[in-house]
Amino acid sequence: MRDRNTCGKVNVKLLIVLIAVVAAVGVSLVIARQVRRQVLLERALTAAQTAFEKQDWPAAAKSFRLYLSRHPNNLDVLRKYAETLTATRPLDGQAISGAISACRRIVELDPQDEVASERLVKLYGVIGNFEELAGVAKSRMEHDPNDRQAPLWLAEA
Numbered sequence: 338m339r340d341r342n343t344c345g346k347v348n349v350k351l352l353i354v355l356i357a358v359v360a361a362v363g364v365s366l367v368i369a370r371q372v373r374r375q376v377l378l379e380r381a382l383t384a385a386q387t388a389f390e391k392q393d394w395p396a397a398a399k400s401f402r403l404y405l406s407r408h409p410n411n412l413d414v415l416r417k418y419a420e421t422l423t424a425t426r427p428l429d430g431q432a433i434s435g436a437i438s439a440c441r442r443i444v445e446l447d448p449q450d451e452v453a454s455e456r457l458v459k460l461y462g463v464i465g466n467f468e469e470l471a472g473v474a475k476s477r478m479e480h481d482p483n484d485r486q487a488p489l490w491l492a493e494a
Contacts, residue, residue: 394425448480470494
């Protein structure tokens with residue numbers, strides 16, 4: 338007679354193969370997701386550049402925003418994004434706040450950027466935020482003591 342307390346055998350080879358297959362599928366899915374994201378970002382950048390050249394400001398801003406969501410430190414794209422937002426007409430609150438954010442990021446990454454500083458001062462002047470305008474002027478004077486515009490900005494604030 339058979340003993341009823343026998344344990345079932347585990348097929349170790351099958352278990353190892355199953356774990357390897359599941360791991361390979363998981364890694365493949367992660368890699369595919371990263372590749373897909375990169376392709377979509379490159380398409381967004383290409384679309385943004387094309388719209389920028391055609392002066393289609395809303396489309397360019399949308400595509401630049403998508404690209405910058407994953408690459409927030411790309412200075413060239415930040416500069417074009419800020420220019421795009423300030424060129425948008427009619428200039429609404431969302432465009433102004435986006436342009437201010439982009440210019441602030443540019444100044445953080447490159448304190449010597451005169452264009453971004455000037456654009457930031459103009460935007461703060463438009464919205465009447467003179468405290469921030471004074472902060473930009475002081476920062477500009479610290480980084481470039483020979484800048485002739487910064488004392489004027491400070492006086493304006």
